Amino acid sequence: MAGDLVEQLDRGDQRALPRLLTLVENDDPRGLAALEQLYPRTGRAHVVGITGPPGSGKSTLVAALVAGLRKRSERVAVLAIDPSSPVSGGAVLGDRIRMMERHADPGVFVRSMAARGRLGGLAPTAARAVHLLDAAGYSTILVETVGTGQDGISVADLAHTVAVVQVPGLGDGVQSIKAGQLEIGDLLVVNKLDLPGAREVVRLLRLDVAAQHQPDGWDTPVVGVSATSGDGIEDVLEAIEAHHRHLKATAGWGDRTRRAAVAEILGGVRQELDRRFREVGSSDDLGTLVADVANRRSSPEMAIAALLDRLGGALGGGDPVGDQRRG
């Protein structure tokens, strides 16, 4: 069945996509099998993260960006991770996009997903969904999400370009961008520019950005917009495209792609380790290891070293036991 869906997708029949996404979302082996087939043809899309606090107007901004990208003949997919509320978030986005879909625009695809991990980070499912959209031929994938979360994969791990959205009045001016949020932004968007204080936020953010060291030679733009009126949307699109060109012209594109691979592999290994430790039995090797530590026959450090030693060869990094074994 998964093979059929892949064939269907190959024929350009986009109806296969929602079904594949559902399979992947449910950790269905058929979804993973399809992904395995499709993965080699991914890596072409420009993945753009749109992140910001609830109430910053991300969904309206995303809808405006979709319209602008369509004018540029880009095929656009939107992945909205855990949209805040059906009224303020999902529905606005849904309404706008449904409007476009009603005109039967096959160049737009929208999907909402509850792909958050236990502690608010993105589940591995989010990365897999991006791969499916990429394989389906969308040239720009907008990933909309609230904040970076506390564990798992961050949107900065998934995206080539991250736009951090901010509005005046949510807390104390610039301070309302949470620590760490500013740093992940390749561009900063101040939305609701018609609100009092918005231009002051733009000015302060620009000072902030100018004071930062930009190791990769990219000057983070700060763009003021009004997503509802459309003012400034062109500037955001131009900033996104400029960052795309910058990544392609430098080592940036490769670095980001590698970073995404690291995050996905590490996330998967961590998830599986947690699962296996939760299920540890008393009879298996891992159970014996744990019992030895609990009974003080072995120290935690010795148990950790024993486990890591098994990984030694793959992890490299000067593990002498692993080196001898290979040598």
Added chain:
Amino acid sequence: MAGDLVEQLDRGDQRALPRLLTLVENDDPRGLAALEQLYPRTGRAHVVGITGPPGSGKSTLVAALVAGLRKRSERVAVLAIDPSSPVSGGAVLGDRIRMMERHADPGVFVRSMAARGRLGGLAPTAARAVHLLDAAGYSTILVETVGTGQDGISVADLAHTVAVVQVPGLGDGVQSIKAGQLEIGDLLVVNKLDLPGAREVVRLLRLDVAAQHQPDGWDTPVVGVSATSGDGIEDVLEAIEAHHRHLKATAGWGDRTRRAAVAEILGGVRQELDRRFREVGSSDDLGTLVADVANRRSSPEMAIAALLDRLGGALGGGDPVGDQRRG
């Protein structure tokens, strides 16, 4: 030098303890070597977590508990993880304990530690500090900490008994105990019983607890106290001792000890995995694995499977490759 400190500790010279704790806190190899020597004699202390939001009066409560335990001739160590503010938290505790120390009571030891991980969970250092205090012969170890944190080891992983402290008025009554906090409490302490609404919080919490299923046959007590006046402190001590007896009389003690071992091993492995992935070079095995995924020569799932396969034997759980290798 670490060997000297261990000998000093063996002679009952407690001056070695702060130095060992500093070595462990700094991830100094000498600290880890000492811990390796001392670990076999740990596992005797009753480790009690005292957790609750800032402003719940944890430090005052801890000081009162220390006094009560001393009357019972217990040797008590206090480990205050990242005490909130020097005024409201650390200093109150510090003042009270220093008072006791001024009377040269060798049966009390107090240590503050910044043993929090990046995302607020407890760093592996916290578990190691508990082992040192245990090896030094303290019969009760109180671990004071704000909340459970978002990653790393939770106080529930370290402690045999967890007391969750709550006060009326911090938010919306019972709701102000964060999701997940209530569940980790082996006893619930409502502090500042003289405040309006406090007895109502006790009543509501008792209803809540009564509705919960208690799989291990322990009825979670809800105790109202006024830590400043000392009212109810005896009830808290009795609840802590009753839980200690309950654990010892059932499989509970072994289960908690095993849970602590799992958390410490898993925490150590995760920390090391994160470190090695951050340092991944382009020339080593891990670098090749990442590059293959980034270049779409291999899928993330294949890379994850390859890494876990190396761990297969140790992790058990029906890994066919590992089984064949062992067979």
